[in-house]
Amino acid sequence: MNHQKSSVEQQYVLFKLDNEFYGIDILQVETIEKVMDITRVPHALPYVQGVINLRGEVVPVINLRKRFNLPEVALDEESRIMIISIEDMIVGLLVDSSSEVIQLEDADVDEAPELGEQKDNEYIKGIGKNEDRIIILLDLKKILGITDTNEL
Template sequence: MEEIIIKQYVIFEMDSQSYGIDIQSVQIIERMKSIMRVPKAPYYVRGVMNLRGEIIPVIDIRRLFKMDFQEATDNTRIIIIRMEDSMVGLIVDKVKAVVELEATQIEGISNMQGKIDSNYIVGVGKMQLGEDIITIINHVKLIETAFNIQE
């Protein structure tokens, strides 16, 4: 019998599109907080925030994905991602849910054309009920690119 691999994803919304990020990397989800601008940081790095005494850089996903500017709302959240021994915040329009997807529900992206760099995308998840499609984000690549980290 073949083993079914199921992963959980935190689903967030940007411009009415759904994106997913592997829950294993999500440390916490915070409401919008004050963010201090960092001189000479790239445009999409909003700045840094203080989370319980830890200074965390924050990336504005809207800016990184070249989406139109939108004011923060009551739904705006910062998804805190843990990467090895550091954390990074990702500002998103809205966090919707946590979903489980089987590996068979995720397709590659060889034929996808869109606003976002395909390097940031792992694949596209299809929900079993309805027509919902979730773009699964490669947060490691996204963060490496945002901070220009070379392997």
């Protein structure tokens, strides 16, 4: 058996929102923190929860439930702030819980299905399959509204 195509494995940090699993490329995750005091910022976008002081650095926190139009729930001991780094930005993502790191091969990842309007799944980079779970792989640039500069 001669396998021409080498499978590329990628690691993802899993977290949950509304009992669904989501994954973010591990290279973009700095740390995962317990929820701390979040200071509200006047006139911020509706999904911006506020800012936190993370070891002396002011970090904006995005509430992913609000960003995905999911019903809001009270924060509990499972709630986490995932500190991510993308294009020289440090941002916190407020999630229901963070569970584990998994490896997915390219063969385990499908493209996001077309579901009605394109904007409905623009945050989705792909759909991962791991054991009996479906994992929605997120495109952080789209979630954070970062556009590539060469798209001007």
